[in-house]
Amino acid sequence: MLLYKFLLGIALSTTFGVIAQDTVVPAPKKTIRNFINPDSLPLMNLRIVPIPILTSTPETGVRFGGALEYFFNAKEKDSEARGSYIHGQLTYSTLGQFEAKATWQVFTKGEKFVFRGSAGYSTYNDRFWGIGNNTVAENNYLAQDYSRIFLESRTYRLLRNQWYIGLKLDYNDVYNVVNKRPLSFNEQQVSGINGSKSLGLGPAVLYEGRDFPFSAHKGAFAEFYFSRNISFKNNPYDFNTWFLDLRKFYPLTPNSTLAFQLSSIHTSGNVPLRELPRVGGSVLMRGYFTGRFRDRSFTALQAEYRFHIWRWVYGAAFGSAGLIDDAPSSYSTANLLKAGGLGLRFLVNKKNRMFLRLDYARNSTAGGAYYIRLNEAF
16 A cells, blocks of 8 residues: 555656657757756746755755746737746655655636646654644654645636635645654643544635736736535544635835735634644745644744846845734734745746745744745745
């Protein structure tokens, strides 16, 4: 069974790249010099790009491996959809974490449909400090290893004026959980601490008004979904999830942007540990380890100023604040979490405005973190 799950993860990561190879268009002058020149990349008609991966976050350590990136713009008559991508990767980290993953964001001809999602298999080293704001001390966390198979898919149909309606599907299987020490009495009471399986389905609404999905210079973005997660196969996890994501981008100059994001997620029912809203990571509340705080409800606001430095080098300054508790009615400014930092951006694809992101962020409790990732946090 484990071998089956392992092979399934690899298949999910590589299938899209193999299919895409049939559409490669030969391009002239694919020299090393042009390949590393951001101004030349969009002129080379590169459809499938094999790239090495080297990223770093506190949760994974240094992650390395390889990927196939398939970039395209669906065309209809004289119009061209915004940039789409299908990404498949195999990686391993210095903390012993393996991941086979596929991610995609596809705009069809005329942008009548939008497909967004990710799927794959991974092994992970997690840390658990407790639930709520009153957690154990920074170094007293429970270390856990586990395996995971996951699918997150959103399919949208255009209504009008960049508004879409669609369906969200989630599947998450956390198994082979290994606790690095015996569980305390309180930890034993946590739902799903030794693994869980969930399947969720529900409606979703999207507004996609950004000029560049990978790194917007202007426009707005909004997404809302409700997911009903049902229990099955002796898994008692029956719960609901509400999610809201609002983003706005203000162009200050042709090469600078002021960006804002409001994100809010709420759950109810018998929610397993890995499905609880979490603080931290490379996207929201940068500077906190993913899962440093967890509870049923989490709302955060972040702002980022992005500016040009020199040729293909850009900079960023960002800050965020958030509240987490068992419900929005329990939020208290006394528990306000804060984080912020600085970063560099390196332009790697001028046509689709794609950047390699290097961030350093600190949080208001203890410590900080470095992040090396592709594309902006939001």
